[in-house]
Amino acid sequence: MKPVLSTSSTKRKTAKSPDAPPPVRVGCAGWSLSGRGLQMFEPVGTHLERYATQFSAAEINSSFHRPHKPETYARWARSVPDDFRFSVKIPKVITHEQRLVNAADTLSVFLSQALHLLPKLGCLLVQLPPKLHYEEQVASPFFDMLRAQYDGPVALEPRHPSWFTGDVNSFLVSHRVARVAADPAPVPEAAVPGGYASPVYYRLHGSPRVYYSSYDTNFLERVCGELQHTESGGERWCIFDNTASGAAVPDALELMRMVRPQNAHT
Template sequence: MIFIGCAGWSLAREHWPAFPAEGTHLQRYAAQFNSVEINSSFYRPHRRQTYERWADSVPDGFAFSVKIPKHITHELRLAGSEAALDEYLGQCSGLGNRLGCLLVQLPPSLAFDPAVAEGFFSALRQRFAGPVVLEPRHESWGNAEPLLIKHQVSQAAVDPSRISNDASPRGSQGTKYWRLHGSPRIYHSAYDLPYLQQLTQALQVATEQAVATWCIFDNTASGAAIGNALSLAKALVIAAPDRRTSTPL
C-alpha cells in the first residue's frame, strides 16, 4: 500500500470542494487521504485520549505517522531518553492499529555518535516494534546505515535534500518514506507536474518491492501540500493498472 498525505490535516480553502462539507477537519481530510503525519507531537504532548479520538475519527486502512518530540531529539539529543520514550509511547499508542510509523527528525547540529545512536535505537526497539523512520540533517549520519539496518530503521528521502545521501530512501528497506518540504521555497512552494510524474514512478517501483511506502507533503505553509497530495493520489490511481500506459498528470 502507498500511504499519501500531508503534515497535518489543515485544509486550504481553495481545496474545500474536494472534501466533504461535514465533519471535523480530520474526518474531512480522511475522506480523501489514507495517512497523515502528526507534527504537533514534536512541539507538545497530547493526551492518550486525544490520540484515541483521532483514531476513532478515521476509516479502516488509515494510518498516522507521529513525530517523536523535540525534547528527545533536540534537547536530550537522543541520550538518556528512556523515560521520555515511555511517556511519549504511552500517549501515541492510543492510536492502536492506526499507528503506522514513528518519525525521528534530528537537528542539523546533531552528529552521528555510534554509542548514543545505538543506545537510543536499542531503547526504542525495546518499546516499539513497528516502523521507524529517521530524517537526519547532519552529514555524518551517512555512516549510520549499518546501525539503521540492524535496528530496522528506515531513512527518509527528503526534498530539498539536506545531506548527500537523503535523495532516496536508505537504511532498512522494510519501509520507504518520502518527506517533501517544498522546493525551491521550503515549506511554501508547490511541486510541478514533471516532479510529481517522477515521484509517481518511484512510488510504484517501491510498492512492486512489496514494502510499505509513504509520501508526506510538508509544504503546508501556503497550502500547497493538499493540492500536491491530491494530484499524486489521482495519478497513482490512474497509473495503478499498468505503469507503462499511465495517464500523465
C-alpha cells in the same frame, strides 16, 4: 512500563514479495483544510474526518512540539477509516534537547500516549537536528531502547552529513530503521530512501522555498514512479510538509491521482 507494538498490520517485508505491494500512502503533515482543493472534501465533519475521505495517511507533527493526551490519540484513531494510518513525530525534547541521550523517561511517556492510535499507528518519525552528527555510542543505546518498547515501523530523517555512510546505513538496517527521502535534501544521499527497506518514506518540505513552495507535475511524476517501482515490499509513504501557504493539500491530491490506478490493483 514498556509497551511493545507487534501487530499484523505493521509487519514489514524486506524483500520483494510475489503478492501485490501495499498501496502507496499519500498525505500531509497535519490535516488543515483551506484554499486550493477544498472542494474535493466532504462539507461536513471535523477537519480530520473530511481529510480522511481523500487521503490514506497523515503525519502528526504537533507531537513534536507538545504532548497529547491518550484520549486525543484514541479519538483521532476513531475518526478515520480502518485502512487509514498515522505517522507520529517523536518530541523535540528527545531529539533536539536531550539529543537522544538520557531519554528513557521521555520516550516511555510519549509511547504511552501515542500507542493509543493503535491499530491505526503506521509509523514513528524521528527527525534529527541539522547539527546532530552520528555517534554510535549515542545512536545505538537510543534505538535499542526504542526497539525494546516499540516493534513497528520507524522512519529517521537525519540532516547531518555523518549519517549518510555505508556503516551508518548498516546500523539502521540492523535496528530496522528506514531513512527518509527528503526534499530539499541536505546532502545528495538524503534525496533517496536508505536504511531498512520498510517503510519507504518521502517527506517533501517544499522547494525552493521550504514549507511554502508547491511542486510541479514533472517532480510529482518522478516521485510517483519512484514510489511505484521501489524494490521494497513494505509500506510506501509520501508526506507533504509544504503547509505554510496551503500547497500541501493540492500537491498531495495531484500525487494521489497519479498513484490511484496502481493502488486500485493492490
